[in-house]
Amino acid sequence: MGKAVRLDKFLADAGAGTRSEVKKMIQKGFVQVNGTVVKKPEQKVELSADKVEVNGKIMGAAPEFVYYLLHKPAGYVSATEDARDKTVLELVPCGKRRNLFPVGRLDKDTEGLLLITDDGALAHELLSPKKHVDKTYYALVDGQVTEDDVKKIAVGVDIGEEKPTLPAKLEILSVKENLTNEGAFWQSEIRLTIHEGKFHQVKRMMEALGKKVTYLKRLSMGPLVLPKELKKGECRPLTAEEVNALKKTDKNLVK
Numbered sequence: 001m002g003k004a005v006r007l008d009k010f011l012a013d014a015g016a017g018t019r020s021e022v023k024k025m026i027q028k029g030f031v032q033v034n035g036t037v038v039k040k041p042e043q044k045v046e047l048s049a050d051k052v053e054v055n056g057k058i059m060g061a062a063p064e065f066v067y068y069l070l071h072k073p074a075g076y077v078s079a080t081e082d083a084r085d086k087t088v089l090e091l092v093p094c095g096k097r098r099n100l101f102p103v104g105r106l107d108k109d110t111e112g113l114l115l116i117t118d119d120g121a122l123a124h125e126l127l128s129p130k131k132h133v134d135k136t137y138y139a140l141v142d143g144q145v146t147e148d149d150v151k152k153i154a155v156g157v158d159i160g161e162e163k164p165t166l167p168a169k170l171e172i173l174s175v176k177e178n179l180t181n182e183g184a185f186w187q188s189e190i191r192l193t194i195h196e197g198k199f200h201q202v203k204r205m206m207e208a209l210g211k212k213v214t215y216l217k218r219l220s221m222g223p224l225v226l227p228k229e230l231k232k233g234e235c236r237p238l239t240a241e242e243v244n245a246l247k248k249t250d251k252n253l254v255k
């Protein structure tokens, strides 16, 4: 015997419409269960056994969990609700209805890859400090990042926590002197791969080196990479391969 759920819930979860929209469809006689029109939204259907049709179109069972890869733009907070700010869930289809949530946080001004799901167990695994899932960021930093900074980051720096940060990998992409009306200033582009997820971690690591992050973007998390074609504010469902790779994610060490 499979799991029985209310017909209106089944249809809403399967993406046929909101709960009130599907109720109306049912009451108007647009929905058939096993070939018979059913007008009661509360009627139970069994996911594995019953054939449910809306206007003759067979509705598949809703997946147990959904996974979206979002290219987070700046200006959105990584929360499910916020009284003041726009949340990342506003950028994901059926974000509210399915109780989706972001896996971890990116600061309001940070851009880049954010995983959104309703799979609590997977989120817990990915965020577990023991798992050390690696995250790679691109950053623009005021000042000249040096080889000495690379060495310090490789060992761990003091960001005011009980222990220094875990060894991480800092790559210098460019160091340039910019000339402006206010004078000349140095700016560096870096890539930083960390294995923890402390609050404001990248910004605090750079601060520990006496430098300020002025732009931050997450490029990857574990096996997930921000796709080049995914524009800011867009999201797409993870592929089956990506979901499998995430589920296999174990300890990723600095290479």
Ligand code: URA
Residues within 6 Å of the ligand: 105, 106, 107, 108, 110, 199, 200, 201, 202, 203, 204, 216
């Ligand atoms: N580190 C930060 O400082 N901010 C982020 O949003 C992510 C990592």
